[in-house]
Amino acid sequence: MDTIRAFLRHPSGMIGLVLLLVVLIVAIIAPLVFPVSPWEMVGAPFTPPGEDGMWLGGDTLGRDVAAGVAYGARVSLLIGIASALAAMVIGVVIGAMSGYFGGKIDLVLMRMTELFQTIPAFVLAILLVATFNPSLLTIILTIGAVSWPPLARLTRAEFLRLRHREFVEAALCQGERTWRIVLGHILPNAISPILVVTSLTVATAILLESALSFMGLGDPNLMSWGFMIGAGRTVIRNAWWMSVFPGIAILVTVLAINLFGEGLSDVLNPRVSRRRA
């Protein structure tokens, strides 16, 4: 409760939360405001913003940009959150095993993590998506698969810090089983920084998804911000609205998540907070 109250008093964190809620509401009510599919041609191609009942204009095929942005919010949030969760699961499992057991397990897992870290995430993502057929699921898994190394490193560091704390050793002496010690004693005390990094991973996941769609590697059935920018890119000099509005949507969402994540970090880790009381 105190954490929530502290967060409510955190100015930039609250701005992030409000912006995020706006994006979320847009995503939820998209089908109500735009009953027609965003793929449907509803006006003349190259309609400028405001004309023909299209607030944000139409694209090269006369599809409503506003509808695209609204439906794109669903895709971006879904993929961002789902793939950040996937990255968290992979990262926490690998980091926890590495930090708790140490020794050879740690050595093997960390070399593997380094392998992933040395390959540029985007290149690896392109490779994976191109190998498997781009679909919602493969994109989520791909982004998850390239985003986990920082989370694994963080979890490992937290586990190393807590592994020999006295309350953990006391639990060991109490005869607690390994999984109880990990889940009941170490993880709850390591969870705050993990949550913060996961929330920031949502932002990078949205960017990754947009970049993949921009390259034409997104799910062809989903209207996404990256795809819209990619499609409007060739005509940006005479029809700026086709790429600028989805671009603003990405900017606002990613900024909102970053502000929210930093607010969360300040509230959950008051001792390393950048803002001093």
Place this chain on the structure above:
Amino acid sequence: MTEAVRTNAPVLAVEALSIALPKGGDRPLAVENVSFEIRPNEVVCLVGESGSGKSMIAHAVLSLLPRGVDIVSGAVTVAGQDPARLDRRALRSLRGGKAAMIFQEPLSSLNPLKRVGKQIEEMIVAHQRPAPSAAEVQQRVQTLLTQVGLPNPQLLANSYPFELSGGQRQRVMIAIAMANRPALLVADEPTTALDVTTQRQILRLIDDLRRDRGMGVLLITHDFGVVADVADRVVVLRHGKVVEQGTVHEVLSNPKADYTRELIDAVPKARFSDIQGTVVRPEPLLEVIGLQKTFRVKRGWLQPPREVVAAEGISLTLHEGETLAVVGESGSGKSTLGRMILRLTEPDGGAIRFGDQDLRQLRGEALRQARRQLQIVFQDPFASLNPRQKVGDAIARGPMAYGTSRTEATEQARKLLVRVGLSDAAADRYPHEFSGGQRQRICIARALALKPRVLIADEAVSALDVSVQAQVLALLAELRQEMRLAMIFITHDLRIAAEIADRVIVLQKGRIVEEGPTAEVFTAPRQAYTRDLLEAIPGRAFFDQPGFAATHADEIDSSVQRDALKI
């Protein structure tokens, strides 16, 4: 004004000082209406338990109060100046110039990346105007290092803080503080993190320097033993208010306030415990045979690893209902010994026989089952409870891990909480709602929930205030009788060892240097090292440790006899 009058003006005057805590603190004022003075060549001790506001006063003297904590009324005058009213430049020249400070933890007060010589130089260069020549500064650094009693000053000036021992680091801190011949030295618990023998040397050094230079010393401490040894005058604080002040003799021999008397009474007097272990069976419960452990610390690519011997052929026995104290300085391997018995640290060699098993051979489930019989209470009551686990759960989890049902284990946990002196409602609260002493009681309840046969107390009362320490020790003594516990009591404080133990083992660098019944070891130590440890106990002269002084011959005889009869 004559020279004599001027030099006798107080170097520190604290007048009706009140310091406010930020909103939401446990009380509105950290310090309330505190007044005292320090004259040149005088040592004033500020004594109080944790939370009494003594450190706040020390920090106010150098205007080092944390943000949000402000002086609301009263004034501090250091050598004629009020630090709170000085601008930055004047404050800088006051700090480290006329007034210097040393802190409790010498490692975190030194810059780990700079050679200690450089750190002393910095202090001289920052304050001396006109700036002295490089050669002159070098000369001064050497002199200072010699004055604080460090061997081989040339070599030391080129060392990094991590290469020095705790005592040497504190000496370096003192050298830095002394660099500009301050009129006032503020020492905030300067020896709390050090061993008894080192503590005595550091206190003696501060006292010598004080006499040499005629400076005033404000010494903050929680230990009345230290007060008795070095103070001229004493200010006793409680909840931010002065309870009593006067000369050390007045306060210690004739305390006016009840609180002062309580504090003085709570100082462990090293009276031998009357509750000697009841029946001693010939068969030992726990037997440690030839335990070996060497820690290897990697240094550089080319240097050989540094080896620290923590145990070299340690053998001991423990019988049911017996309390064995393990004493020694830090680094003597006493904590490692306790941890090895519980297999929290893996020994390199030797055997740990418990019943008919060798604990060292056990793995997995067998080890888990054996650990049930052996429990530990750690030193730091704040680190040894999971902050996100309710107290009741913390206690109940142990029995539950061995198959007791949740309802039964919870019921038992509540009873145990009452037994250790807390209410059963404590079970539903989180550890942060309890004080250090209460938490240590919770830790004891957690250890006892499994009905162990051996309890290892690793510095279990060292982090507590003296009055709380006495209560927790009394609780342990009761429980030990009640549950016929065998206890290994690891401590650096010989006074406590004397009060609680039947037998004592003195460790030095991983070896047992002396072993025997408590009374025998403390009254007639055979080894020079044991004698050094005993002599270093603060406040010995004043508190006249009854058993330790050779004058109480009759008492010694009887207790030696008593122990002789037992064995």
